[in-house]
Amino acid sequence: MPVPIFSTGIVWLKGEGPRSDIVMSSRVRLARNFAGFPFVNRCKRTDRSQVLDLAKRHLLDLQLSPQLLWIELIGLPQLERSLLVERHLISTQHSKGEEPRAVAVSTPDETLSIMVNEEDHLRIQVIRSGLALSEAFEQIDAIDDRIEDRIDFAYSPRFGYLTACPTNVGTGIRVSVMLHLPGLRITGEIEKVKRAAESMCLAVRGFYGEGSEAVGDFFQLSNQTTLGKSERAVLQDFEHRIIPKIIEYERLARRSLMEKRRHILEDQVFRALGTLRYARQLKADEALQLLSLARLGVHCGLLPDVNPSTINELILLVQSAHLQKAIRREIDQAERRIERARLVRSRIGAPQT
């Protein structure tokens, strides 16, 4: 087992940090490529292996974190790969195929992960709890500098860092936040906000990033283009102008629900808690939707006895790979629904019956 099933040390699950009632996590990632090697999609297997070896040697040697776990994906069972995807440590794309590839993960905090041979040679990611993009950026910037001391990155004085996909050329930076927007979904304003975000050239994605659907009112927002802007300019605009605006919309929606439709809101929140505590079968999507409502209830002060970090942890643990790791065997969908409900009950304090 390359990573533990669940560590209370995972930073982005703590539900701490600024505005963590709405911002689950902040993430900064840099795309970097080694000079002298073709991009991954043009690489032969031997090139990929060389990149992998080079990355492994330097990354482990640099001691970028007290405990950096090196996980090669070749031969890794599907369940372990899914576990990494569910943890947001690797992309779905990176989890597929048998070409030489790896991910380095700082444990137990999991704030730093570096995918090797995904779309670019290196995809360095720092993730934080709440709205903490600047903090994440300072950390990733320092790490980037330290890696660049050892490895020559593909760089053009004119364009900046060169990347496999043109949208990443320049700074190679992507900043994103995972937002929890149940208020806007209930008031019916979520589509308007999504369109507004898209008109500001932001990508709006689901819980698992690129190509995934929104479940449980979780939306990942990220910048789309990086060329022609400095890292700090991208980040400032995102963190101090765009995201606060969306947070403000969600806050207004929640306030309006609490003031004008409190009975409806309470009913939805408490029914969700009741189902979480009593259901004997739960589908993954339904569980996330119920947890979303419970999370909303917690942050609106309706569920003072429910611990917000329990909800955040469950959002991770109800997912299929985590569930199967928790019970130590692979099970079919029908059994997963039963085990998922059992897990939820055991964590969220189902009473006597």
Next chain:
Amino acid sequence: MPVPIFSTGIVWLKGEGPRSDIVMSSRVRLARNFAGFPFVNRCKRTDRSQVLDLAKRHLLDLQLSPQLLWIELIGLPQLERSLLVERHLISTQHSKGEEPRAVAVSTPDETLSIMVNEEDHLRIQVIRSGLALSEAFEQIDAIDDRIEDRIDFAYSPRFGYLTACPTNVGTGIRVSVMLHLPGLRITGEIEKVKRAAESMCLAVRGFYGEGSEAVGDFFQLSNQTTLGKSERAVLQDFEHRIIPKIIEYERLARRSLMEKRRHILEDQVFRALGTLRYARQLKADEALQLLSLARLGVHCGLLPDVNPSTINELILLVQSAHLQKAIRREIDQAERRIERARLVRSRIGAPQT
């Protein structure tokens, strides 16, 4: 307030008696008319008043029960009338209009009720918990004899007792049971059973009798014709042949669910309990449906901590008129939903939150 909001003495709510896991209550009613008066639909107001006076004098004088409450419907507020309908003490038809009419009710057990000037001059009804038609019949037969000692009933040596509707001519008897058939609904066999019952000349009705829909898997089954059969023959056939067969079908359905689809059954039952304990708003039909599932769970042994009589009581108390009597004021539908959920939580032991 003519009848108390809720009395723990109401016999048919106790959930006792034979086969009370499936048979909520057994009811026998006799249709009788006074000789020398037109049927009610042909009566002038003065005739109706005379019938009413005559009935009141004799019924109260006879001391048919230790405490017989005489309730006149003229001028009775709508809420009080609805309360009597919800208690199955009068028909919906009897609750409407301002012609002289009344109902006599034995309190606090409410086993005996006599509608005066409904479709017939007298509609005598005895209701019992569980499958206890013979017992109900013995009681009503004795009452009928005692009334007949005082009042001449319209009777033809050829046809028997004469009634306003030809289907009641003869014995004037109707026997009915309120069945709880959630197992057959879940297995999808309920329509088949209803058709079979109808082919045996039984009327299948909803929770509130004639013209009402089935809610919460409660079905009232009754005989349709009375002419040409003795009271005892009607009753024997119903109690010892037909109803036991339907009970057996329901038992088989429950057993099959417990053996082959236990996870699905448990999930439905516990979700229902969770919603009953947590919802902040409940519509009447939804409440009855959830209570039906909880009742099924109790009788399948899935909810050992839930008291079956609590469920039966709630089935009565969640109804609109009872709800409003309980909180001592008339409220609109939106507020009823909130108060209904509050009442259910307070009775069915919602835990801490």
